[in-house]
Amino acid sequence: MNKTSSDESEARDRLLAAARKRGTSLAALSRLIGRNAAYLQQFVARGSPRHLDEPDLRRIAEFLGIDAGQIATRKTHPSTDGGERSSENYLAIPRLALDASAGPGRIGAQEIPFDTYRFSRRWLRENGLEGSQLSAVRVEGDSMEPLLRSGDEIFVDHTKRAGEGVFVVRIGEALHVKQVQASAPGMLKLVSANEGYAPVELPRGEVEIIGRVVWKGGRI
Structure with missing residues (x-):
């Protein structure tokens, strides 16, 4: 060779x-x-x-x-962006063709990125997200208002799948974004921020934790 x-x-x-x-x-x-x-x-x-x-x-x-x-x-041709804008200083966070439902369950598509967000590694470090495995998905529905609104984009940290907080979860084939709380032994309580939606309790084995929501963005 x-x-x-x-x-x-x-x-x-x-x-x-x-x-x-x-x-x-x-x-x-x-x-x-x-x-x-x-x-x-x-x-x-x-x-x-x-x-x-x-x-x-x-x-x-x-x-x-x-x-x-x-x-x-x-x-390859050298970058004209300068060192501060080189890819080594930025992390591409994949946008997945999925919608995490804040309301009735949303059937997820294949978890294949169709686009990316580009965030500086310094920003990620300052926000405690360095080393996280992140992906972006869109929120659909109003059950998490006012915390999350329909159309918001959220970053999901796939390395955080335990504890209490706001998580993207899969129940059957449907994705949801909910506050997850411990309940009775072997049970999880899924709570909506919108008081118009009643909490739901399910066995742990029926809830797959995809990751914790660690950032949100959306139009004003």
């Missing part, structure tokens, strides 16, 4: 390692850049295509929170 082929193979290996570290799949990354699910698997395993288009390369690198040069199989 010549040096060029070896460098290309190492770049593909770094892509695979970065995806695993981020907790995502090559199929999800392929969909993130608008390709079929097998696109990056073929790129990594077969070297086809030999090189990724630069826009795709930059978007993948931004999502993974790494420099594009680490996974490039050919020389």
